[in-house]
Amino acid sequence: MEALDVASLEKTIGTKASDSSLDTSPPAAYVEEKLALSEGEALARAQANPTKALQIYVCFSPEDRENPRNWGRSYKWFALHNSSAFALDDVYHVCSCVCAGSISSGATAIGSEFHASTEVVTLDLSLYVLGFALGPLLLAPLSEFYGRNPVYIGSWGLLVIFQIPLAVAPNIATVIVCRFLQGFFGSAPLTNTGGTVSDLWARNESGSAMAVYGVSSTFGPPLALVVSGYIAMNKGWRWLFWVYLIVFGVMWILMILTLPETRHTIILQKKTQRLRKSLHAEGLRAADYITDAHADERKGLHHLFAITLTRPFRFLFTEPITFFAAIYNGFIYGLVYLFNESFPLVFGPTGHGFNTGEQGLCFLGMCLGPILAALLYPLQERYYLKQVAKNDGKGVPEARMWMARVGACLLPISLFWFGWTSYTTIPWIIPIIASVFFGAGIYIVILSILSYVIDSYQTYSASALAGVILVRNLVGAGFPLFARQMYTRLGYEWASSLEGWFALGVLGQGNTLNKMKIHHIDERIGD
Numbered sequence: 001m002e003a004l005d006v007a008s009l010e011k012t013i014g015t016k017a018s019d020s021s022l023d024t025s026p027p028a029a030y031v032e033e034k035l036a037l038s039e040g041e042a043l044a045r046a047q048a049n050p051t052k053a054l055q056i057y058v059c060f061s062p063e064d065r066e067n068p069r070n071w072g073r074s075y076k077w078f079a080l081h082n083s084s085a086f087a088l089d090d091v092y093h094v095c096s097c098v099c100a101g102s103i104s105s106g107a108t109a110i111g112s113e114f115h116a117s118t119e120v121v122t123l124d125l126s127l128y129v130l131g132f133a134l135g136p137l138l139l140a141p142l143s144e145f146y147g148r149n150p151v152y153i154g155s156w157g158l159l160v161i162f163q164i165p166l167a168v169a170p171n172i173a174t175v176i177v178c179r180f181l182q183g184f185f186g187s188a189p190l191t192n193t194g195g196t197v198s199d200l201w202a203r204n205e206s207g208s209a210m211a212v213y214g215v216s217s218t219f220g221p222p223l224a225l226v227v228s229g230y231i232a233m234n235k236g237w238r239w240l241f242w243v244y245l246i247v248f249g250v251m252w253i254l255m256i257l258t259l260p261e262t263r264h265t266i267i268l269q270k271k272t273q274r275l276r277k278s279l280h281a282e283g284l285r286a287a288d289y290i291t292d293a294h295a296d297e298r299k300g301l302h303h304l305f306a307i308t309l310t311r312p313f314r315f316l317f318t319e320p321i322t323f324f325a326a327i328y329n330g331f332i333y334g335l336v337y338l339f340n341e342s343f344p345l346v347f348g349p350t351g352h353g354f355n356t357g358e359q360g361l362c363f364l365g366m367c368l369g370p371i372l373a374a375l376l377y378p379l380q381e382r383y384y385l386k387q388v389a390k391n392d393g394k395g396v397p398e399a400r401m402w403m404a405r406v407g408a409c410l411l412p413i414s415l416f417w418f419g420w421t422s423y424t425t426i427p428w429i430i431p432i433i434a435s436v437f438f439g440a441g442i443y444i445v446i447l448s449i450l451s452y453v454i455d456s457y458q459t460y461s462a463s464a465l466a467g468v469i470l471v472r473n474l475v476g477a478g479f480p481l482f483a484r485q486m487y488t489r490l491g492y493e494w495a496s497s498l499e500g501w502f503a504l505g506v507l508g509q510g511n512t513l514n515k516m517k518i519h520h521i522d523e524r525i526g527d
Helices: 039-048 073-083 090-114 118-146 148-161 163-167 172-185 188-200 207-235 238-258 264-281 301-306 308-318 320-347 356-361 364-375 377-390 397-401 404-419 429-478 480-490 492-505 507-515 521-525
Strands: 033-037 054-058
Touching: 033 039, 039 054, 039 264, 054 264, 090 118, 090 172, 090 207, 090 238, 090 356, 118 148, 118 172, 118 188, 118 308, 118 429, 118 480, 148 163, 148 172, 148 188, 148 238, 163 172, 163 238, 188 207, 188 429, 207 238, 207 320, 207 356, 207 364, 207 377, 207 429, 308 320, 308 429, 320 356, 320 404, 320 429, 320 480, 320 492, 364 377, 364 429, 377 397, 397 429, 404 429, 404 492, 429 480, 480 492
Parallel strands: 033 054
Antiparallel strands: none
16 A cells, blocks of 8 residues: 555644545555544544545644644643753753752862862763763654653653762762763753644744743753752752752652643554544444554654664754754853853852852852843744744744844853953952843853754754754863863953953854755655
8 A cells, every 4th residue: 555645744733634535646455545534533434434444544633632732821831841840841941950050069079078180070060961962862862753751751750860879979980970871861851842842832833932941941050059059068969969859859750740742743643542442442444544644654663773863963964054053052052161160260269259159149140141031032033923924924943043143242242241350359249240141142042043943843853952952062061171270271351251252253153044044854854
């Protein structure tokens, strides 16, 4: 029997289901009719033709309540926030980022207890970020093949479990290895949340969801140091992991009990299984031929390992949008980690003389920046929708980069400002105000890139983001290893200025992305 390409009906889930035969090549002798129908239509057609061999492909009806894009507004937001804590979705995303950065608050105590050098202790952060880089290469394709829920729940459970060996670690090697594994399993929300957004909202409706997701991505890392500073100072570094074990464990239970599946292919597969069981119970012949609209795309484990797991690399090295987005995002992420390493130096014993808890509070400026920038996001969304209207209602992914021009300018301004106000003779609040603008710039640029990639690749957004995040976190893993030496040798002022000059040098990269367009992704990526 020739395969009927009805999977294309689900590429944009809003496509209306047909209740009549599709125009295809002549079917094999034992199949009398090929149909693409909703669940209710399929049941009615099979009951009307009990002995007829109907090849039915189940798809969503326009108003199907099981289609995630037809869920109510509040339920969509619940699903998103349940999957991104992991980036409940945004709370889990925040928590994953908190887990990444909080180790810095206990770095000095860890080094003292295990007699480890500063460089070795820094590996606790770098290896976690390396796990962030490698994890999505496996977890993103798995989420597209098996669904979002198994990946979210399984990965989060392992992240919770690995809090225990860290809390009782007998040596620095245990800390380093477990931190890498935590980063690997905690990376699911970095890419899969983008896929969840694509599941829940059509391209031109996802702006608000991505704005909230962007806050979780940029708000989480500095929040980690605000939260963890006093815990490490008053209870010791091991209590960081005991606290996270309790908090993340409770969230994991909530995830298991409440997180809905949003991947369209998985939902249709379950609908088909349910319908097939009903047809068998009624003795209808169509039960033997019914399948879901994505059945022809489901190739088994060989497809998963030979093709799906390599898709992020294919995106990264064959798609110009993914490649340039990865380079730009990687550099921005590197700036973030360099900038973060300056705070203990500028505000700690060698600077303004703050203790560990007070140093953590200094990151409130970087927490405030993304929130303030998010309040301006409606301007970006209004511009985007205007461009969509001019394009006859079709998506314009490159319009997502409009506000990135502003964010890219804020980065060098804030870095120069921070660097040349880091003298101890200048009030400490002045460089913290500079960090507010840095946080705002980071939010705007990173959100623009993520939205651009998700809008460009839609169905394959998780894999595309995996390629982008691979580069981003490889850079993030390397930069902390030389950040302290750079600030010590160049001085706080010139080190921040160097970052500012680099930020100026890549301003044109955003324009390069803005000019790129994407065409026929399904034909290029295929299976």
